[in-house]
Structures are given as structure tokens and as C-alpha cells.
Amino acid sequence: MATLHLVPVIDEGLGNSTYLLDIGQGRALVVDPERDLREVRAEARRLGLTVAYAAETHLHADFISGVRELQHAEGATVLAPEAGPREFTHTVLHDGDTLDLGDFTLQALATPGHSPEHLAYLLLDQGRIAGVFTGGSLMVGTAGRTDLVSPDMTVPLARAQYHSLHRLMDLPDDTPVWPTHGAGSFCSAAAGGERTTTIGRERATNPLLQVSGEDAFVDALLGSLGTFPGYFLRLGEINRRGPVVLGATPALPTLSADRVKELHEQGAQIVDSRQPADFAAGHIPGSLSIALRPVFATWLGWLADPERPVIIVRGADQDPEDIVWAAAKVGFDTLAGELDGGFPTWRISRATAAGSLIEAGGMVSGAEASAAVIDIRQASEFAAGHVAAARNVELGGLAELLSDLPAGPLVVMCGHSERAMSAASILERAGRTNVTVLNGGAADWAREAGRSLETGL
Structure with a gap:
């Protein structure tokens, strides 16, 4: 039996977990990686691993996938479901397919619902179940939302989600469950901070598994859905076509105050990432306040226009890498730049606004x-x-x-x-x-x- 070295890399802002698994011989499997791979790569280096496989459970709507980055930079083999064909090189897995990873075997389980093509991945160790990567199907205390494809698919996918969850209930109670979506995710996470669970615990406590029958399940699932960011409706197609490979950290060129003013007058957006008290004390008129914190990517994607250039005004203590990678995760690949010297440069000789x-x-x-x-x-x-x-x-x-x-x-x-x-x-x-x-x-x-x-x- 192999020793299970599984490292969850958690994005608190988007509410997701990427899983890094040591599969032996200095190689790793990564499941559902986001585009910002800094922490995943740091964990791989710490363990002396090279990413050999990058698996996706579904076409993600809430973030730009990192599988192409891993494919390009590390030669990783991309594993993906049969449906929703991606327009870049990948290995298609069908329901029941198995793949020998070395110390472990990966088996695909069709679990449509959160998306039509959704797969869960059963991890086997010499035929013994070591756990299951459930993506956006079974989650801690809930299940993935089914309204991200189209209105006419919401109910059919909810019915498919019902059958997918009950298929997963055929697994032994002690099976570890490793979902992608968790607390903080708009893909329908339940309250609470726990991000992993077991089949037995979900069988006993998940509210969606306590209702009687498919119709009651559909009503309960759809009744729990809140709003979601509009960018969810465009990122899936970007992930299907294949995101642009960024390679290195995207640039954030410096812009003079005059150039910022010129671009703003031409329609560019100014996003001020400083904290609320700093923004209230003074800011560029017409700028959008989105404080840099774990959920910066979500609100940038929700509130900013992806068709217009974005100029950043940041605090001196804020890391520009955190800003550009957060932006890249939600499809803002190239920012116009940042105000050179920050807001103090602007206020020297230009009009300012203040809040209360x-x-x-x-x-x-x-x-x-x-x-x-x-x-x-x-x-x-x-x-x-x-x-x-x-x-x-x-x-x-x-x-x-x-x-x-x-x-x-x-x-x-x-x-x-x-x-x-x-x-x-x-x-x-x-x-x-x-x-x-x-x-x-x-x-x-x-x-x-x-x-x-x-x-x-």
C-alpha cells in the first residue's frame, strides 16, 4: 500500500481547493488547478515533485483553469471529461476509464449535474478505495449549483445531480471526499469552514441527502441557490477553448498621472485596491474601490467591465503580483498598468474625491x-x-x-x-x-x- 501524500491548496477568496497528490517517482497529480499556481508549485518544490498529470472534473465557470499552464511549463498530461470538448491537447476520460498513475490508479465516474460533462475521480490504491475527488458534485453539506449552463438546463441538471450524488453514496462510508468547491464558493457551498468530508458523514448529515425523492431534491437544491457573478457565464467557454498561457507573472507597467488621466478619459476603468479608510480619505474621482483581500478576484470579475482597460491604484504595502494573478484568475489577462507612485502622486496637482x-x-x-x-x-x-x-x-x-x-x-x-x-x-x-x-x-x-x-x- 502506498502512503497517501495529498496536499490541498486552498483559495480562500474563490472558495476552492486544488489537490496536489504525490504519485511516486517524484511525480504529482494536480486536480482542478487554478491559473495562479504559485502555491501549488511551491508545495511541489517542497516535496520534490514535478507535475505529471493535471486533471479537471469539469469546465470551470468560476476561475480560469491552470491546466494549460502546467501542460506548457511542466509537460503535464491534461485529463478531462469526454463531453465539453476542449480545443487543446488533452486525454479524454469516459465513465469507468482507469489510468495507472504509478502508486495509484485513477478511475473516472460520470457525475453530471454541476455541469453536463462532470466527472468525479476515484483514487485507488492496489484496488482499495483511497478517496474520491468530487469537484462540484458532492460537497461538504451540499452539492454544486446547476444553473450555470442555461436556464432550460437548470432543472435537468439538478435531476442529474440527484442521481450523481446517489451514485457516490454507493461508496463505503469511510471513503474520504475531496471536493473542489467549498466555503466561500459561489458554486453553492454550504455554510461552515470544513472542506473535506466522508461519504458516511454526508449520507448522515447533508441536507440534500435527507430529502425524500428526486423532486424534493430538485426543489431543495434550487431553493438554496443565490446569485452568482456574471463572469461565470463567460469563463467556461474560455476554459473550453484553452486559456492563453501566461507563463510568467503578467506585467503591471507603471503609468504617469497624465497617462492615467488620458486613459480614464478614453474609457479606462480605475480600480483602487487600497483599504476602505484610505479610499475614503482620498481617491481619484470616478474610481472603483475593490480592496485587495482574498475575494479581490471575485469582485473585480463581478464589478469591472472585461471589455475596458483596467488601471490599478494600489497601496505601497500591496504586492502587485497578488493583484495581477487575482485579475488573471477571472479573465483579466492584461491590465493597462498602475499609477506610478500611487495616489500620493495623483493628489499633488489633480482633483480628488473623498468618502465618508x-x-x-x-x-x-x-x-x-x-x-x-x-x-x-x-x-x-x-x-x-x-x-x-x-x-x-x-x-x-x-x-x-x-x-x-x-x-x-x-x-x-x-x-x-x-x-x-x-x-x-x-x-x-x-x-x-x-x-x-x-x-x-x-x-x-x-x-x-x-x-x-x-x-x-
């Missing part, structure tokens, strides 16, 4: 106490607990709902302040004034107001 950031106490008893409150969190977050009289307008849909917002002063809030500052910058671009951002969340308001939060929508 208040603590919870000011929202309770200060001048903003009478302002309309807009909570821009996801509906599920809002339903779990929100300020009385707050209105829920999700950040991802804010730009389409500007005319529906009440006139007059607004207080915008989220869980901390990052998303709320993004919303404030969108409102500023639309000409709204008297917009204040809460530096905190609903719990801070409740503590200051001495009141309980309301629940439900």
Missing part, C-alpha cells in the same frame, strides 16, 4: 441616524441578521438598481466595510452624494443600539 466612513455609534445617534440604510450583502447574509429597516440590495446588482434607491442621504453597510465602500464608489460614479459607509457590520450596530437584529428577507 463612520463608526456604528454615528449611525445610531449621529447625523446619519435618519439616513436610509442599504445593506449590500448577499441575500442569505442579510436574512441571517440585519439592521431594522435596512433594505437589501446586493452589491453585484447595485448598478442596475440605482434608480430604485431612495433619494437623500444613504448609509451603506456590509459585513465589515470593503463591499460597502465598493458600493459607495459605484454610487459616487452615478452622481449620488451624501453616501456614508459603516465601518463595521450589523453586529456593531446592534451592540451600539442595544437592539437585536432582524432576520428573514
Whole structure:
């Protein structure tokens, strides 16, 4: 029996796990790699491994795949499902196919649902089940969403997902389950931070496996789905055609303030990655605030226009590599550049704008106490607990709902302040004034107001 050396490389922002498996003789299998391979490669170097195989469970919609990067740089053999044919060299696996990896054998299991072509991969050690890579089929406490292909496929794929999960339930209870999607993923992750599980645990506790019958499963799965970023509808096709191989870290050229102004006037977008307090203290008029943190890629992909150049304004302490790789993960391969010297260079001789950031106490008893409150969190977050009289307008849909917002002063809030500052910058671009951002969340308001939060929508 081989020793199982499996390393999960977790992207906290996108909510996904890439798995690096030592398959013997200095070689590795990587399952569902993202385009930003810095940590995967660091783990491989640490273990003295070269990536020999890069397997995909499905055509990913939430990130640009890294399989072509591994194929190009390391000669990795790409393994992929039969359906959804990719337009680059790969080895097609069908249901039941097996592949000798060396110390282990990989067996493909058709598990359509999250996508039509979805495969799970059973890992075998001398015929014994060592675990199963379930991608976006069976996940911790839930299953992958089925509404990413087309509206007319949502219910048929949900029915397929039902049968796929029950096929996986034929595995022994002690089988380790290694999903790709997890907490934080818009591909339908349940609450909680655990990212791996077992067949037996899911059989006993997964709510979707406690319902009776296929129709009840479909209703439960579809009823749990929230909104998702619009870029999900375009990345799958990029992954099918084959993403551009970047090789090295994408460049982020420096741009003078004059050049930034010129490009902005020509339609370029300015994305300010500094933290909310810095943005509030001063920023370039018309810029979009997206604070650099693990979820930067998600909100860049959701809020920025992929058809227009993007200029970055970052803090001196922010690593440009983190910015360009986050952008590349959601299809922004080439950024126009960054403001040379950052915002301090701009403010020397050019017009600036400022925002308003208040603590919870000011929202309770200060001048903003009478302002309309807009909570821009996801509906599920809002339903779990929100300020009385707050209105829920999700950040991802804010730009389409500007005319529906009440006139007059607004207080915008989220869980901390990052998303709320993004919303404030969108409102500023639309000409709204008297917009204040809460530096905190609903719990801070409740503590200051001495009141309980309301629940439900």
C-alpha cells in the first residue's frame, strides 16, 4: 500500500481547493488547478515533485483553469471529461476509464449535474478505495449549483445531480471526499469552514441527502441557490477553448498621472485596491474601490467591465503580483498598468474625491441616524441578521438598481466595510452624494443600539 501524500491548496477568496497528490517517482497529480499556481508549485518544490498529470472534473465557470499552464511549463498530461470538448491537447476520460498513475490508479465516474460533462475521480490504491475527488458534485453539506449552463438546463441538471450524488453514496462510508468547491464558493457551498468530508458523514448529515425523492431534491437544491457573478457565464467557454498561457507573472507597467488621466478619459476603468479608510480619505474621482483581500478576484470579475482597460491604484504595502494573478484568475489577462507612485502622486496637482466612513455609534445617534440604510450583502447574509429597516440590495446588482434607491442621504453597510465602500464608489460614479459607509457590520450596530437584529428577507 502506498502512503497517501495529498496536499490541498486552498483559495480562500474563490472558495476552492486544488489537490496536489504525490504519485511516486517524484511525480504529482494536480486536480482542478487554478491559473495562479504559485502555491501549488511551491508545495511541489517542497516535496520534490514535478507535475505529471493535471486533471479537471469539469469546465470551470468560476476561475480560469491552470491546466494549460502546467501542460506548457511542466509537460503535464491534461485529463478531462469526454463531453465539453476542449480545443487543446488533452486525454479524454469516459465513465469507468482507469489510468495507472504509478502508486495509484485513477478511475473516472460520470457525475453530471454541476455541469453536463462532470466527472468525479476515484483514487485507488492496489484496488482499495483511497478517496474520491468530487469537484462540484458532492460537497461538504451540499452539492454544486446547476444553473450555470442555461436556464432550460437548470432543472435537468439538478435531476442529474440527484442521481450523481446517489451514485457516490454507493461508496463505503469511510471513503474520504475531496471536493473542489467549498466555503466561500459561489458554486453553492454550504455554510461552515470544513472542506473535506466522508461519504458516511454526508449520507448522515447533508441536507440534500435527507430529502425524500428526486423532486424534493430538485426543489431543495434550487431553493438554496443565490446569485452568482456574471463572469461565470463567460469563463467556461474560455476554459473550453484553452486559456492563453501566461507563463510568467503578467506585467503591471507603471503609468504617469497624465497617462492615467488620458486613459480614464478614453474609457479606462480605475480600480483602487487600497483599504476602505484610505479610499475614503482620498481617491481619484470616478474610481472603483475593490480592496485587495482574498475575494479581490471575485469582485473585480463581478464589478469591472472585461471589455475596458483596467488601471490599478494600489497601496505601497500591496504586492502587485497578488493583484495581477487575482485579475488573471477571472479573465483579466492584461491590465493597462498602475499609477506610478500611487495616489500620493495623483493628489499633488489633480482633483480628488473623498468618502465618508463612520463608526456604528454615528449611525445610531449621529447625523446619519435618519439616513436610509442599504445593506449590500448577499441575500442569505442579510436574512441571517440585519439592521431594522435596512433594505437589501446586493452589491453585484447595485448598478442596475440605482434608480430604485431612495433619494437623500444613504448609509451603506456590509459585513465589515470593503463591499460597502465598493458600493459607495459605484454610487459616487452615478452622481449620488451624501453616501456614508459603516465601518463595521450589523453586529456593531446592534451592540451600539442595544437592539437585536432582524432576520428573514
